Amino acid sequence: MLQVEDVTVRFGEKVALDEVALEVARGEVLAVLGPSGSGKSTLLRVICGLQQPDDGCVLIDSEDITSSPPHRRGIGLVFQDHALFQHKDVAGNVGFGPRMRGDAPSGVARRVGELLDLVGLAGFEHRSVATLSGGEQQRVALARALAPEPRVLLLDEPLGSLDRRLRDRLLVDLGVLFAELDVTAIYVTHDQAEAFALGDRVAIMRAGQVVQHGTADELWAHPGDEDTARFLGLDNVRDGTVIRPEAITARRVEAGNPGDGVVERARRHGPTVHLTVRLDDGTLLDAAVTSLEHPATGERVSLEIDPEGVVRL
Amino acid sequence: MSGRTWRAATYGVPLAFLGLFFVYPLLSIFERGLRSDGSLASPLDVLTDPLTRDVVWFTIWQALASTALTFVVGLPAAYVLGRYSFPGRSLFRALVIIPFVLPTVIVALAFLAILPSGLERGWAPILIAHAFFNVAVVVLVVSTFWASLDRRVSEAAATLGAGPWRSFREVTLPLLAPSLAAAGAIVFLFSFTSFGIVLILGGPAYSTIEAEIYNQAVRIFDLRAAAILSFVQLLCVGLAVWVTLRLEARVGTSRSLRSEQDVLRPPRSARERTVVLGALGTLAVFLGLPLALLVERSLSVSGGYGFDAYRALSHPTSALLATPWEAVWNSIVYAAAATLIAVVVGGLAAFAVADSRGPRTLDVLLMLPLGASAVMLGFGFVIAFDRAPIDFRAAPWIVPVVQALVAIPFVVRIMAPTLRAIDERHREAAAVLGASPGRVRREIDLPIVGRALAVAAGFAFAISLGEFGATVFVARPDNPTLPVAIFRFLGRPGELNTAQAYALAVVLMGVTAASMFVVGRLRVQRQGWF
Numbered sequence: 144m145l146q147v148e149d150v151t152v153r154f155g156e157k158v159a160l161d162e163v164a165l166e167v168a169r170g171e172v173l174a175v176l177g178p179s180g181s182g183k184s185t186l187l188r189v190i191c192g193l194q195q196p197d198d199g200c201v202l203i204d205s206e207d208i209t210s211s212p213p214h215r216r217g218i219g220l221v222f223q224d225h226a227l228f229q230h231k232d233v234a235g236n237v238g239f240g241p242r243m244r245g246d247a248p249s250g251v252a253r254r255v256g257e258l259l260d261l262v263g264l265a266g267f268e269h270r271s272v273a274t275l276s277g278g279e280q281q282r283v284a285l286a287r288a289l290a291p292e293p294r295v296l297l298l299d300e301p302l303g304s305l306d307r308r309l310r311d312r313l314l315v316d317l318g319v320l321f322a323e324l325d326v327t328a329i330y331v332t333h334d335q336a337e338a339f340a341l342g343d344r345v346a347i348m349r350a351g352q353v354v355q356h357g358t359a360d361e362l363w364a365h366p367g368d369e370d371t372a373r374f375l376g377l378d379n380v381r382d383g384t385v386i387r388p389e390a391i392t393a394r395r396v397e398a399g400n401p402g403d404g405v406v407e408r409a410r411r412h413g414p415t416v417h418l419t420v421r422l423d424d425g426t427l428l429d430a431a432v433t434s435l436e437h438p439a440t441g442e443r444v445s446l447e448i449d450p451e452g453v454v455r456l
Numbered sequence: 457m458s459g460r461t462w463r464a465a466t467y468g469v470p471l472a473f474l475g476l477f478f479v480y481p482l483l484s485i486f487e488r489g490l491r492s493d494g495s496l497a498s499p500l501d502v503l504t505d506p507l508t509r510d511v512v513w514f515t516i517w518q519a520l521a522s523t524a525l526t527f528v529v530g531l532p533a534a535y536v537l538g539r540y541s542f543p544g545r546s547l548f549r550a551l552v553i554i555p556f557v558l559p560t561v562i563v564a565l566a567f568l569a570i571l572p573s574g575l576e577r578g579w580a581p582i583l584i585a586h587a588f589f590n591v592a593v594v595v596l597v598v599s600t601f602w603a604s605l606d607r608r609v610s611e612a613a614a615t616l617g618a619g620p621w622r623s624f625r626e627v628t629l630p631l632l633a634p635s636l637a638a639a640g641a642i643v644f645l646f647s648f649t650s651f652g653i654v655l656i657l658g659g660p661a662y663s664t665i666e667a668e669i670y671n672q673a674v675r676i677f678d679l680r681a682a683a684i685l686s687f688v689q690l691l692c693v694g695l696a697v698w699v700t701l702r703l704e705a706r707v708g709t710s711r712s713l714r715s716e717q718d719v720l721r722p723p724r725s726a727r728e729r730t731v732v733l734g735a736l737g738t739l740a741v742f743l744g745l746p747l748a749l750l751v752e753r754s755l756s757v758s759g760g761y762g763f764d765a766y767r768a769l770s771h772p773t774s775a776l777l778a779t780p781w782e783a784v785w786n787s788i789v790y791a792a793a794a795t796l797i798a799v800v801v802g803g804l805a806a807f808a809v810a811d812s813r814g815p816r817t818l819d820v821l822l823m824l825p826l827g828a829s830a831v832m833l834g835f836g837f838v839i840a841f842d843r844a845p846i847d848f849r850a851a852p853w854i855v856p857v858v859q860a861l862v863a864i865p866f867v868v869r870i871m872a873p874t875l876r877a878i879d880e881r882h883r884e885a886a887a888v889l890g891a892s893p894g895r896v897r898r899e900i901d902l903p904i905v906g907r908a909l910a911v912a913a914g915f916a917f918a919i920s921l922g923e924f925g926a927t928v929f930v931a932r933p934d935n936p937t938l939p940v941a942i943f944r945f946l947g948r949p950g951e952l953n954t955a956q957a958y959a960l961a962v963v964l965m966g967v968t969a970a971s972m973f974v975v976g977r978l979r980v981q982r983q984g985w986f
Contacts, residue, residue: 193884213887214895220888226881230903239899243890291890 150199161351174342182351183331219293225284234268240291258286296328390452391430470805481836489683515664522586522647530594532735538602541720556592559922560652566746577659601635641700651925754958765955777934783941791920793856798916802867810875830925863916874908914975
């Protein structure tokens with residue numbers, strides 16, 4: 144459906160995108176995961192035509208669209224921080240695309256109604272966008288991008304500016320919506336939870352390059368290198384191997400057992416508790432436990448590692 | 457319109473207009489200044505003339521003194537408006553701008569009316585009139601900036617042991633400095649190029665460069681001296697404009713992030729209320745009294761009050777080749793035409809100046825008329841367009857064109873910041889949603905600048921109505937504008953002539969106030985010193 148072939152973008156000396164190649168199938172959601180400055184946003188701008196690549200091309204259904212202007216591409220973009228038109232109301236924002244397409248006023252109004260229903264903002268037509276909450280603005284931005292029925296939808300950190308609780312809720316809503324509409328989308332984020340939750344596949348970007356891509360499970364099972372492993376939250380990297388934290392069992396030492404190290408920190412993350420254990424050789428190891436009876440900070444523990452959870456890079 | 461055609465228009469139209477009506481007259485002045493009796497002559501004799509030296513010296517020191525006086529008058533109110541919220545605050549801010557948009561001829565007349573006979577001409581009335589005219593700049597620029605300064609910074613200084621004065625000097629003042637410098641530079645520039653006020657209140661003894669160009673050209677008819685003085689003026693003003701723009705850029709970048717609502721608070725103690733009332737009351741009297749007396753003088757006839765002067769406006773007079781009411785009508789028609797020209801040319805120029813992808817070098821040329829004084833523009837027209845192949849002296853559009861030239865920099869300065877402030881992502885969002893470049897301008901740029909455009913049109917109209925320095929050169933005797941008519945009446949002896957000058961000033965004030973009232977109803981984000 145959408146293909147990005149060897150796209151390179153340079154800003155002066157800096158290479159923002161370095162021969163990036165991607166492919167998204169019809170109805171698929173590709174999550175692009177990477178730290179800020181890795182070139183994710185530039186990639187989206189190239190795809191929708193706001194940035195001309197220095198090299199490479201963008202194809203939709205095998206048609207090269209690299210030189211066509213953004214308004215003729217039929218690619219939707221949800222901007223970071225929304226970029227809603229402050230001088231128009233909700234209906235003016237959502238109806239903008241259909242109007243540009245040449246829909247009659249009645250058709251535009253109908254389309255606006257449909258989209259607002261879809262994102263759960265029915266009746267918001269005449270609200271000023273300045274009076275909306277962050278979550279509502281986000282929904283309007285999504286409705287606006289979807290209204291002209293884009294062939295591909297691009298989302299640039301759409302939940303970045305929202306608080307955690309709201310983000311979790313919108314993440315679920317987005318997933319349902321994507322499945323329902325069967326949209327083809329690229330979702331850019333720096334948050335691995337978002338990427339894994341929404342992406343059918345995930346591409347990891349670093350310093351302008353796609354370093355690895357695959358399903359969430361594939362990436363989690365076989366991170367390509369140490370940096371990727373760390374970025375995914377796998378901190379137990381040593382000598383080319385990754386030890387998954389859930390594969391480590393930590394027990395308080397019993398009489399006669401010398402133990403392996405001391406718990407430096409114990410932090411709860413929802414259902415699991417992350418233990419940071421200082422081993423006797425001075426290195427650190429992360430363990431994840433689910434029991435309520437977990438060792439506390441300062442306690443000495445013995446460790447057991449399930450060989451299934453050890454991955455060679 | 458495609459992006460390329462549009463860009464060509466935004467640069468081409470203003471450049472063609474300025475090339476013909478600004479650069480060409482400027483070159484004519486230059487040529488005239490270097491020529492004496494048909495052959496090349498050094499301008500040194502005029503430059504070293506003691507009269508020139510005196511005029512330049514007076515221009516500089518009166519501008520400095522006027523600036524200082526404007527600060528003395530304006531800072532208390534700027535402090536009060538920048539720190540406290542109270543009922544009527546925005547109304548006061550709206551009213552304070554009135555003297556600034558009044559034609560300088562009216563300001564001069566108001567001080568003729570208020571100052572005791574015998575003291576109404578000289579350097580002191582000039583300084584006071586300049587303070588009256590410019591105080592809005594200090595009050596608005598400084599108070600807007602002050603209201604964005606975080607109160608907690610001074611509070612932090614207090615917790616660290618600084619007393620109120622110490623905290624003001626070491627914390628507030630340095631933070632305020634960019635706005636003080638910018639306001640000061642603008643006031644200096646306006647005082648430096650002041651014409652109507654100096655011509656009317658200066659008497660024979662006090663003349664600025666601007667007034668002296670007029671004297672040499674119109675009264676003494678020494679065009680060469682006038683041309684050379686024009687170039688002295690261009691140099692000085694160019695320098696002052698450059699400094700002003702630099703200082704303003706600093707105000708723009710160091711703007712703190714607090715919004716007024718977080719900073720302003722109502723006055724709490726009796727002392728604070730006294731300070732607020734005292735500062736605003738004093739300024740209100742300073743600004744209101746001269747205008748009230750102007751009205752009073754227009755109504756006073758020998759031994760009592762009446763509308764005699766107003767009734768006389770419809771009769772032919774020896775002072776003009778038209779009836780005064782015809783001058784009113786001329787002024788309105790000319791100003792409307794000038795507004796149209798200024799908005800089209802200035803609006804296109806604003807798009808060019810705000811276009812971040814356009815060539816930067818042309819911006820300088822587009823901003824050039826800022827550096828020209830009104831008298832110089834008028835004088836340039838007279839000597840550039842007075843002979844074949846281009847004799848425009850009798851053309852009816854010559855007055856609107858010269859007034860538009862004066863107004864264009866204001867239009868650019870009102871519109872360009874608004875255009876620059878448009879979030880580029882809005883344009884991108886529109887493009888991604890299917891809007892072509894022309895459609896993006898119509899849907900995104902135009903609605904957002906629409907208000908700025910209306911405000912710019914209002915300012916252009918008010919400026920054109922009151923324009924005196926350039927118009928006095930090109931307005932034909934049978935088609936005078938209001939300020940020119942007022943000036944002619946003042947030059948005539950007799951009580952009725954003086955009363956008619958006052959009556960016409962009141963009419964002009966009314967028309968100006970009406971146009972500004974319309975502008976005031978359009979709420980627009982004010983940028984810079986507007």
